Amino acid sequence: MNKKIIALLLAVMMVFGLAACGSKGAEEPAGTDLASASWDEIVEQAKGTDVAFYGWGGDENRNNWLNGTVADYLKENYDINFEYIGMDINDILAKLTSEKEAGEETGSIDMIWINGENFYTAKENGLLYGPFTSQLPNMEAYIDGDDPETLNDFCKPIDGYEAPYAKAQMVMYNDSAVTPETPKNADEFLEYAKANKGKVTYPALPDFTGSAFVRNLIYEKCGWEQFQTMEADKATVKEAIEPALEYLRELNPYLWNEGKTFPADSTALDQMFQDGEVVMDMSYGPFTVASGIADGTLPETCQTFVFDNGTIGNTNYMAIAFDAPNKAGAMVAINAIISGDIQLTQYAELRELPVVDQDKLSDDEKAAFDAVDLGKGVLTQADLLTHRLPEMPADLVPVIEEIWAEEVVGK
Secondary structure: OOHHHHHHHHHHHHHHHHHHHHHHHHHOOOOOOHHHOOHHHHHHHHOOOEEEEEEOOOOHHHHHHHHHHHHHHHHHHHOOEEEEEEOOHHHHHHHHHHHHHOOOOOOOOOEEEEOHHHHHHHHHOOOEOOOOHHHOHHHHHHOOOOOHHHHEEOOEEOOOOOEEEEEEEOEEEEEOOOOOOOOOOHHHHHHHHHHOOOOOOOOOOOOHHHHHHHHHHHHHHHOOHHHHHOOOOHHHHHHHOHHHHHHHHHHHHHOHHHHOOOOOOHHHHHHHHHOOOOOEEEEOOOOHHHHHHHHOOOOOOEEEEOOOOOEEEEEEEEEEEOOOOOHHHHHHHHHHHOOHHHHHHHHHHHOOEOOOOHHHOOHHHHHHHHOOOOOOOOOOHHHHHOOEEOOOOOOHHHHHHHHHHHHOOOO
16 A cells, blocks of 8 residues: 555544544533533533623612622632623513524523513513523522412413512602601502692603502502403403502592603602602612612601502512523522522612522521611511512503503593
8 A cells, every 4th residue: 555545544534533523522512411410510510601691780789799799709609700781671582582583502691680571471482491490409498489479470480490589579658757647558649649739650651660559559449369360351451450540540630740641760750759849759679768868869767668458579580591601600600699698698788678588597697687787768578578469460561551551641
């Protein structure tokens, strides 16, 4: 055999050898079967990787907490490089939808801050990875598996596609130096509006806070139980909420601008309250008043209140994108965020209701949570949780917002 033929054979053998090595790596990359991987294997796969968490970026304190406290914790304990990236949820879902339609298998979003209608839409359209929560050790260690808010998001089954992040609850607040009394129910709220004519209002729907406030008034006038299983049929919903629509129309003449228009969003209402244009404000952040007093945007005489029958509360969640490039890293990050350690920092630094089950905390952990100074003008966690009402099904919310625009504004 001459030298040219030998050289050619050796070259062919090398090509096939390299191809064989390459195909083995492509067919069996480490950690691809996350569903059957042990937690230690998932942690090992996540080591040294980058995790991108996308969600609403309008809260600078939360952004700093995520890119500071949480990122430092993940780097120190898991060698994960964690970054929070602010993006409107509609843009996030649009991006995932276009990637899904294009058949892309690897995107750029790992984790998503999500809940309610957006979760329902994302899950229904296959934009989320899962189920994965049963693999997280801290779900068992810290989260109440029987809590309705662990099982359902706006009455829609979670099915393991998202893990709890923080609890929110509708509260109202006023300046006790201006209006010492606070309304305890919808009827008293009407009298409060009459007594302060033109100086009470709420954000225009579909603003998140304004929409929640209207749903609270619907609960006040119509009860809440019937809505938990109601279908999103417009005629059915309109009939069910008619007593509340009549109430809202009766309320209009006493509101700012007589209910012909409403503040564009909660930020606009916040500014109106700070300027003294209205005597009452509202928030889905139950400790908003403490933060406002601390930073000087609210007077120390501000006080938080809820209706005697309660106010709507919901939970924010963390999900993983269907095409997340680092699903293992996202799982490790989510598991860390629902730990007692990180939930405590969220409670202390951001004044957000934690998602941990108090009964699952150690004595030392309970003491640490109890020692948190929530600040002035707020209700305690116990007061809030004992006045907490469930959300409506996600698909009812836009129907109610549409009916409100047709039947309440300017009427």
